[in-house]
Amino acid sequence: MRLKRIYPGFVERLGAGLRSGATAGEATFLVLAAGLAILVHPGVYVFGAAVILSVLIGLGFAWKKGKGTDIPPQFLDELSDQNYTCQPCTAANLRAATETVRPLFGRENIDADKIEQWRLKNPQGFMEIVDTAGDLIACFVVIGLPNSFMQEFSAGGLTEQNITGERVLDMRSTKKQPAIYISGIMVKDPGGTAGSVRAHYLIWSMLMYLKHHFGLKIARRFHAVPITDMSERLVKNLGFSIKSQADDRKDKHNFYSLNVDLAAWKKLLCRVGDFRAGCKMRYK
Numbered sequence: 001m002r003l004k005r006i007y008p009g010f011v012e013r014l015g016a017g018l019r020s021g022a023t024a025g026e027a028t029f030l031v032l033a034a035g036l037a038i039l040v041h042p043g044v045y046v047f048g049a050a051v052i053l054s055v056l057i058g059l060g061f062a063w064k065k066g067k068g069t070d071i072p073p074q075f076l077d078e079l080s081d082q083n084y085t086c087q088p089c090t091a092a093n094l095r096a097a098t099e100t101v102r103p104l105f106g107r108e109n110i111d112a113d114k115i116e117q118w119r120l121k122n123p124q125g126f127m128e129i130v131d132t133a134g135d136l137i138a139c140f141v142v143i144g145l146p147n148s149f150m151q152e153f154s155a156g157g158l159t160e161q162n163i164t165g166e167r168v169l170d171m172r173s174t175k176k177q178p179a180i181y182i183s184g185i186m187v188k189d190p191g192g193t194a195g196s197v198r199a200h201y202l203i204w205s206m207l208m209y210l211k212h213h214f215g216l217k218i219a220r221r222f223h224a225v226p227i228t229d230m231s232e233r234l235v236k237n238l239g240f241s242i243k244s245q246a247d248d249r250k251d252k253h254n255f256y257s258l259n260v261d262l263a264a265w266k267k268l269l270c271r272v273g274d275f276r277a278g279c280k281m282r283y284k
């Protein structure tokens with residue numbers, strides 16, 4: 001695993017090695033005081049010399065031991081203050097996200113060129129979360145589809161593979177739809193502490209996004225077809241329930257739905273917490 005070194009300052013370094021330094025200093029003092037007393041003669045100079053040497057050796061040990069640690073970079077992300085931005089995805093980041101999940105999705109992976117055709121129809125439906133270096137942390141895709149397609153899709157006769165660029169609605173039309181499709185979600189390196197932090201940012205950003213674009217004064221229905229166990233767990237955790245069973249569907253995945261109005265949105269927000277300080281939302 002790639003590791004990053006943390007470099008402490010002068011005082012922090014001595015502080016970090018204090019325990020080892022103190023042990024080394026005490027041991028040195030005992031050996032020196034006894035040795036000098038026997039070899040030379042007991043007295044204040046002998047005692048003073050033993051103290052000075054022990055303190056110097058103790059400090060040396062503390063300096064050596066407190067030199068810093070190698071830790072996995074993802075924990076650095078989690079430990080440092082977040083400074084993320086959630087904004088419409090660049091074509092390059094969308095492609096990178098598609099390539100990242102390809103091994104998980106196998107044959108069900110939608111081709112990056114096809115997803116780019118979707119994005120061109122509604123760039124605001126494809127959102128990325130990036131850090132200050134511009135590195136992709138997470139992304140989500142929320143699209144509108146014609147009612148007739150949505151009905152057939154939710155009944156199980158059509159699959160995500162049937163979504164073409166022409167079928168994806170522009171943002172203006174998407175906002176008017178009673179049912180919206182959450183097509184993709186991903187976080188960088190899911191699992192573990194840092195992955196969980198990213199998932200929390202993802203959920204919070206999605207909630208901000210849904211409120212911004214859909215208002216939610218009138219309830220909207222959100223649909224999702226999770227194709228991995230991880231995403232199925234997440235949608236269940238968000239309160240989605242199965243609308244059509246995998247066995248009855250062409251894609252052989254459960255089709256989930258969730259009604260969201262302002263009250264439901266507030267409940268979800270309370271559960272995930274307030275991440276405003278760590279993530280700026282840019283909708284255009």
Ligand SMILES: CC(C)(COP(=O)(O)OP(=O)(O)OC[C@H]1O[C@@H](n2cnc3c(N)ncnc32)[C@H](O)[C@@H]1OP(=O)(O)O)[C@@H](O)C(=O)NCCC(=O)NCCS
Pocket residue numbers: 101104183184185186187188190191195196199200202203225226227228230231233234237238239268271272
């Ligand atoms: C799908 C994906 C984004 C889910 O992220 P995840 O980190 O695995 O999600 P988890 O279910 O572990 O949830 C992460 C955290 O959010 C919390 N959480 C989940 N739902 C929540 C909710 N509604 N409110 C508050 N917190 C919630 C969980 O409790 C968990 O926190 P914890 O680690 O402190 O227990 C991620 O696994 C991923 O990117 N997978 C690869 C791509 C993929 O499969 N995409 C789906 C395509 S259909």
